[in-house]
Amino acid sequence: MISNQKTRRVLNVFILAMLNVSIMLSLRTLPIVAELGLSSLFFFLIVGVFFLLPCALVSAELATGWPKSGGIYVWVREALGDRLGFFSIWMQWVHNVAWYPVILSFIAATLAYITYPELAENKFYILTVILVSFWGMTLLNYAGIKISSRASSIGVIAGTILPGIFIIVLGAFWIFSDRPNALTFSSEKLLPNLESLNSLVFLAGLFLAFAGLEVSASLAGEVKNPQKNYPRAIVLAAFITFFVLILGSLSIACILPPNEISLVAGLMEALERFLPSFGLSSFLPFLGTLLILGALAEVNSWLISPIKGLHATSLHGNLPPLFQKLNSHGTPTHLLFFQAIVVSFAALVFLFMPNTSSGFWILTVLSAQSYLIMYIMMFISAIRLRYSKPHVPRVYKIPFPHKGIWVVSFMGIAASIFTITLGFVPPPHLDVGSPIFYKAFLAIGLFIMCAVPLIIYQLKKPSWYLSSSKALEEKEYDL
Numbered sequence: 001m002i003s004n005q006k007t008r009r010v011l012n013v014f015i016l017a018m019l020n021v022s023i024m025l026s027l028r029t030l031p032i033v034a035e036l037g038l039s040s041l042f043f044f045l046i047v048g049v050f051f052l053l054p055c056a057l058v059s060a061e062l063a064t065g066w067p068k069s070g071g072i073y074v075w076v077r078e079a080l081g082d083r084l085g086f087f088s089i090w091m092q093w094v095h096n097v098a099w100y101p102v103i104l105s106f107i108a109a110t111l112a113y114i115t116y117p118e119l120a121e122n123k124f125y126i127l128t129v130i131l132v133s134f135w136g137m138t139l140l141n142y143a144g145i146k147i148s149s150r151a152s153s154i155g156v157i158a159g160t161i162l163p164g165i166f167i168i169v170l171g172a173f174w175i176f177s178d179r180p181n182a183l184t185f186s187s188e189k190l191l192p193n194l195e196s197l198n199s200l201v202f203l204a205g206l207f208l209a210f211a212g213l214e215v216s217a218s219l220a221g222e223v224k225n226p227q228k229n230y231p232r233a234i235v236l237a238a239f240i241t242f243f244v245l246i247l248g249s250l251s252i253a254c255i256l257p258p259n260e261i262s263l264v265a266g267l268m269e270a271l272e273r274f275l276p277s278f279g280l281s282s283f284l285p286f287l288g289t290l291l292i293l294g295a296l297a298e299v300n301s302w303l304i305s306p307i308k309g310l311h312a313t314s315l316h317g318n319l320p321p322l323f324q325k326l327n328s329h330g331t332p333t334h335l336l337f338f339q340a341i342v343v344s345f346a347a348l349v350f351l352f353m354p355n356t357s358s359g360f361w362i363l364t365v366l367s368a369q370s371y372l373i374m375y376i377m378m379f380i381s382a383i384r385l386r387y388s389k390p391h392v393p394r395v396y397k398i399p400f401p402h403k404g405i406w407v408v409s410f411m412g413i414a415a416s417i418f419t420i421t422l423g424f425v426p427p428p429h430l431d432v433g434s435p436i437f438y439k440a441f442l443a444i445g446l447f448i449m450c451a452v453p454l455i456i457y458q459l460k461k462p463s464w465y466l467s468s469s470k471a472l473e474e475k476e477y478d479l
Helices: 002-008 013-024 027-034 037-065 072-080 082-115 117-121 123-141 145-175 203-210 215-222 226-253 266-277 281-314 333-352 356-388 401-422 435-459 469-476
Strands: none
Touching (some): 027 203, 027 281, 037 226, 082 333, 123 333, 145 226, 145 266
16 A cells, blocks of 8 residues: 555656646736736735735645645545535635636637637637637546646746746836836835725735645645645745736736736737837747647646545545546546536636626636635634644644634635625726626625535435445545
8 A cells, every 4th residue: 555655656846836836827817917007016915915825834734734635625624524625625626617718718819819810709719729628638637647747847837937937028128128118116006096995806816816825735645755845845836926927917017008908818919019129029929829838737737636636525425426436547537527518518608708808807706706715714724723633743834833823824814705705896997797797696606606515415325435445445545
């Protein structure tokens, strides 16, 4: 059994850090942040202190205390019981149902932008790219996490980090030259208008941009020396993500005024204006290709990690036996197939969306709200485990015994609740149609996402448990 476990540890610090970066860092987020202008620095500070820091610290403590595959499911299950453990991993997974079509539509629009721009407005083209790319990545993950994680690592370096640095360099040259600057540098611009919630609504997109540090914890059982390497990897990933998002968004803001930034095509629009000024117009197709590669790497990273966590719940009878199946590479193929079917149906929504940016935003908010509910469960579990499982050794522990965990977790809980509530406020610069429809769509969507796992758990049957005790023993080291 021990040798079997060792053969599974195929991820080192660098690969895990790049996997975390590909999970968190998405250049498609830059236009959302660029809408905030110079005040984005204020928002980055808020998100960094009240969300990213608590997530990193709590994830590091929980992952080094319970370094097993399953991630959020294992943590919440140990603290609050199996029902809420299943609920938490479900919320981590289901938020992607709204998110996958959004990021894949960005890929489709970018591809059209560098080949045949008119296709970007063709809904059937967008749908085709979504389905082909997602099913292709699903098949890639059938080959196992080792091949999948390497593909993501290569993709995030070539398609996210390098283009991100390139955009930052262009922005720096633009700012320090005599070219017109849409970004006003003044102390007054650093602070948003806090008298109105309208100035804060894009916080939901910013919170989602930094979400995901805990996702790779579901792969902790496949990390070399997880007690030391997991904290190192998430610190490195958080630093890279923070650096690229801050400077990249300011680069776009210096060339595109807020009212001209498209949430879907803003990145390519900025490059289209940047490159001719530096005599680099011919680089646009190449950069667009790299951006597509980076977005595919991001989707690929999200595609398997929550599924591995969700599979852990099936070994405790929370899902039908059909979803317990693993192939020879240790991949839960039936769950992957089920996920691809659900995402395919969700992608059909694009056929009925009148406005790409507003559709992009409302799905982003729904994804963020459902994900933040999971984070609330994670922070509560961290507090609970300090009291209920004090004997479990954690290589990393948040300082100041009980006061530290309460302060850090409360900051994360308060920030999550505030952002969930804020998501119901329509953004001022987007035409989202009827405000009543906007709020109702989010409220009903969030209710359904929360209700389904509780209903499934209530209806589960004894036959859903593994039929063979030997099979359970083979998986138990992993739970």
